[in-house]
Amino acid sequence: MIQRALLDTRRAVRNALRHAALPGTAALSGTAALSGTADPSGTAEPPGGVRPGVAAPAPRPLVLVALSGGADSLALAAAVAHEAPRLGLSAGAVIVDHGLQRDAAAVAGTAADLARGLGLAPVRLVGVRVTDDGDGPEAAARAARYDALARTAEAERAAAILTAHTRDDQAEQVLLGLARGSGSRSLAGIPPARELAPGVAILRPFLAADPAITRAVTEAACAEQGLAFWRDPHNADPAYARARVRTRVLPVLERELGPGVAAALARSADLAREDAEAFDVMVEEQIEEIVEPAEAGIAVSAAALAANPAALRHRIIRRVAEAEFGIGLGREHTLAIAALVTAWRGQGPLHVPGILVTRDRGRIVFTGAPGARSGMEE
Numbered sequence: 552m553i554q555r556a557l558l559d560t561r562r563a564v565r566n567a568l569r570h571a572a573l574p575g576t577a578a579l580s581g582t583a584a585l586s587g588t589a590d591p592s593g594t595a596e597p598p599g600g601v602r603p604g605v606a607a608p609a610p611r612p613l614v615l616v617a618l619s620g621g622a623d624s625l626a627l628a629a630a631v632a633h634e635a636p637r638l639g640l641s642a643g644a645v646i647v648d649h650g651l652q653r654d655a656a657a658v659a660g661t662a663a664d665l666a667r668g669l670g671l672a673p674v675r676l677v678g679v680r681v682t683d684d685g686d687g688p689e690a691a692a693r694a695a696r697y698d699a700l701a702r703t704a705e706a707e708r709a710a711a712i713l714t715a716h717t718r719d720d721q722a723e724q725v726l727l728g729l730a731r732g733s734g735s736r737s738l739a740g741i742p743p744a745r746e747l748a749p750g751v752a753i754l755r756p757f758l759a760a761d762p763a764i765t766r767a768v769t770e771a772a773c774a775e776q777g778l779a780f781w782r783d784p785h786n787a788d789p790a791y792a793r794a795r796v797r798t799r800v801l802p803v804l805e806r807e808l809g810p811g812v813a814a815a816l817a818r819s820a821d822l823a824r825e826d827a828e829a830f831d832v833m834v835e836e837q838i839e840e841i842v843e844p845a846e847a848g849i850a851v852s853a854a855a856l857a858a859n860p861a862a863l864r865h866r867i868i869r870r871v872a873e874a875e876f877g878i879g880l881g882r883e884h885t886l887a888i889a890a891l892v893t894a895w896r897g898q899g900p901l902h903v904p905g906i907l908v909t910r911d912r913g914r915i916v917f918t919g920a921p922g923a924r925s926g927m928e929e
């Protein structure tokens with residue numbers, strides 16, 4: 552029997568690892584290894600150990616799979632265990648125990664056993680305390696998890712953490728962003744790769760694949776390898792917005808609009824990401840040109856802001872507030888500041904949370920309100 556899902560997951564991992572520009576290493580191309588220790592055979596040391604007079608081989612760069620024990624990350628772990636040695640990499644796993652469910656420790660222990668059974672090493676089981684600061688239990692668990700992943704990667708000197716987000720996760724994320732009324736950065740959804748911490752990348756091979764790997768494929772890949780995966784009861788718990796999108800909203804859309812909605816949403820994310828990246832570059836270029844320090848703050852040329860299309864003008868305003876004062880402006884406040892440029896009729900100073908904005912001699916001047924952080928980020 553052709554194990555198609557297994558092969559798809561392995562190909563996704565192989566491509567992601569080959570093309571990753573992992574921190575501290577060069578991007579793999581073809582069979583060349585990250586650190587110059589290319590070893591498609593998977594045997595880094597010569598038989599009999601290191602030869603006299605020959606420098607010991609550099610340790611293989613380490614990648615760590617973020618493993619929950621669910622189908623997605625178990626399929627990823629199996630694919631990484633197979634592919635990493637062939638690319639001159641070593642591969643381990645991190646399992647985060649959020650301690651949120653009664654059987655959490657047992658689930659984490661089983662996942663760790665499965666990882667060891669796949670040949671991953673090291674396998675790290677990390678317990679975290681989840682404290683909800685008001686953003687909800689999902690966000691609190693995510694923050695604790697990513698913090699633990701970053702700390703473990705640093706402790707193990709890993710070049711990358713790999714997570715198993717699928718096309719279905721991406722579609723759900725885009726729908727949630729749409730429902731919130733977000734811009735292209737948020738609609739871009741979950742990035743296939745980004746920096747997790749200084750010197751540590753986070754890679755999502757199933758999202759980077761073309762076409763992206765679906766949840767159905769990860770489940771099939773587990774079945775093809777006889778891997779028993781855990782089903783997280785939270786995934787079907789209607790208390791969680793993401794679970795409602797997964798179990799109720801997307802099935803309705805697929806039924807009413809036809810199959811392919813999830814794929815289309817994931818494609819929208821890719822398009823939005825391209826737009827967002829282009830805007831980021833344009834905003835930085837504009838900021839270099841039209842922003843200057845002002846007493847106790849920063850000033851932007853009103854004429855230059857006016858000359859830009861709204862999409863850029865609004866992004867420049869938001870970027871200045873974020874970089875200079877650490878404040879994320881909402882749509883309403885952004886438009887109010889933009890009106891000092893586009894609908895100028897001698898308005899007085901504008902108070903937005905943490906910032907005072909005035910128009911003064913052809914410049915829009917941003918000044919920190921008491922307590923606001925100040926200083927444009929590098």
Ligand SMILES: Nc1ncnc2c1ncn2[C@@H]1O[C@H](COP(=O)(O)OP(=O)(O)OP(=O)(O)O)[C@@H](O)[C@H]1O
Pocket residue numbers: 616617618619623624645646647648649689693696713714715716720741
């Ligand atoms: N307990 C865990 N331990 C280690 N890794 C985990 C754990 N839970 C999830 N992950 C990793 O995160 C990926 C996404 O999981 P999930 O969709 O549940 O996360 P999420 O809450 O949506 O957060 P985010 O999408 O921001 O990672 C999984 O595929 C897996 O790689």
